[in-house]
Amino acid sequence: MQTLFINIKELLQIRETGIDKISGSDMAILPKIDNAYLVIENNIISDFGPMKNCPKLSDATIIDATGQVVLPTWVDSHTHIVYSGNRIQEFVDRINGLSYEEIANRGGGILNSAKKLNETLEDEIYEQSKIRLEEVMQQGTGAVEIKSGYGLTIEGELKMLRVIKRLKENYPIAIKATFLGAHAFPMEYKENHAAYIDLIINEMLPKIASENLADYIDAFLETGYFSVEETIKIMEAGRKYGLEPKIHVNQFTAIDGIKACVENGALSVDHLEIVTDEDIEVLKNSKTMPVALPSCSYFISIPYTPARKMMNAGLPLALATDYNPGTTPSGNMNFVVATACIKMKMTPEEAINAATINGAYAMGISKTHGSITKGKKANLIFTKPIMSFYQLPYAFGTNLIGKVMIEGQFI
Numbered sequence: 001m002q003t004l005f006i007n008i009k010e011l012l013q014i015r016e017t018g019i020d021k022i023s024g025s026d027m028a029i030l031p032k033i034d035n036a037y038l039v040i041e042n043n044i045i046s047d048f049g050p051m052k053n054c055p056k057l058s059d060a061t062i063i064d065a066t067g068q069v070v071l072p073t074w075v076d077s078h079t080h081i082v083y084s085g086n087r088i089q090e091f092v093d094r095i096n097g098l099s100y101e102e103i104a105n106r107g108g109g110i111l112n113s114a115k116k117l118n119e120t121l122e123d124e125i126y127e128q129s130k131i132r133l134e135e136v137m138q139q140g141t142g143a144v145e146i147k148s149g150y151g152l153t154i155e156g157e158l159k160m161l162r163v164i165k166r167l168k169e170n171y172p173i174a175i176k177a178t179f180l181g182a183h184a185f186p187m188e189y190k191e192n193h194a195a196y197i198d199l200i201i202n203e204m205l206p207k208i209a210s211e212n213l214a215d216y217i218d219a220f221l222e223t224g225y226f227s228v229e230e231t232i233k234i235m236e237a238g239r240k241y242g243l244e245p246k247i248h249v250n251q252f253t254a255i256d257g258i259k260a261c262v263e264n265g266a267l268s269v270d271h272l273e274i275v276t277d278e279d280i281e282v283l284k285n286s287k288t289m290p291v292a293l294p295s296c297s298y299f300i301s302i303p304y305t306p307a308r309k310m311m312n313a314g315l316p317l318a319l320a321t322d323y324n325p326g327t328t329p330s331g332n333m334n335f336v337v338a339t340a341c342i343k344m345k346m347t348p349e350e351a352i353n354a355a356t357i358n359g360a361y362a363m364g365i366s367k368t369h370g371s372i373t374k375g376k377k378a379n380l381i382f383t384k385p386i387m388s389f390y391q392l393p394y395a396f397g398t399n400l401i402g403k404v405m406i407e408g409q410f411i
């Protein structure tokens, strides 16, 4: 079955086959066709071009997209959308002057979410999480990575990963699962890190692998959380089960963690609010995608990733939400793109490259997602009638999404 979209005002992010990511000055270029047509066939993009070359397809369903901008759905390569309850009280505590660190030191933060998660039944966590997944799909997200990391016990971590597996089975959106047992040390292991690392490596990982519950492995490499050496152990253990690392690093401090991640073949390094010249050097000529999370910077008032400096050095950059109950209770990629433009001074072209093709690279799906390319999934955002794609970040906070298509179906 073919569907032909005609009169598309701007068709964005058109790419040849085989482009998996965009780096450095190329990020300023967002290839597009004005007044375009697009054909999808069996849920796959099969053809596109300028209207003057529009084919006559007598059997196709024809949809007129006059005034609308069409672009690939957002790829959100870093989220924690499976969780229980909320951390609204911590939000108010921060307004009243406490820092993220002070709240965590009182047993709040990640440990607060872990307590709630371990007290909640799997079905209930699924019900809470699917609402968030459905919400972000309506906001234009067509692929999402979801981490565990609020269990911190064998049962809790398995419970989270089983919920992610159910979401994968029940929704058309591409989902990758990341095992984040190394998110924080539970209270009882505060003085015995080795025992918790042993639990992760020798108890959690084998069970997770035997149920095939994870695609990637993660750790919170940060002062006061997992050290460089501890994270290396986690990465090496994951690798034995075929799990590539995607690591939280440089959120608050730079402690040479990025170097360790690159040397261990990390697919992505995420957060990067604090980035040194040395960090940039090690990322050059690596296969590791840097991922910025501007909604987190916005919500907990920490620096924004130095995107311009990194792109000037020739690096690629991806953008993701970090949707989680503590530092980013929002999964809205439209806000991420707008904030990247407004606060990180990325151009709309750079931000859209970062939120589509580079996001797809950061979750290992750029062969099928992240651009308008023949043979890729028909995962498309149709905007409301707008002046140009610049209006997306300009009118931040306004919902300009008309319709979202995932795998050829409007949702």
Ligand SMILES: N=CN[C@@H](CCC(=O)O)C(=O)O
Pocket: 109, 110, 113, 220, 248, 251, 296, 322, 324, 325, 326, 327, 328
């Ligand atoms: N920084 C580590 N993990 C999450 C937040 C964890 C939490 O506070 O629940 C993040 O990416 O921001």
Ligand SMILES: [Zn+2]
Pocket: 078, 079, 080, 248, 322, 324
């Ligand atoms: Zn995160």
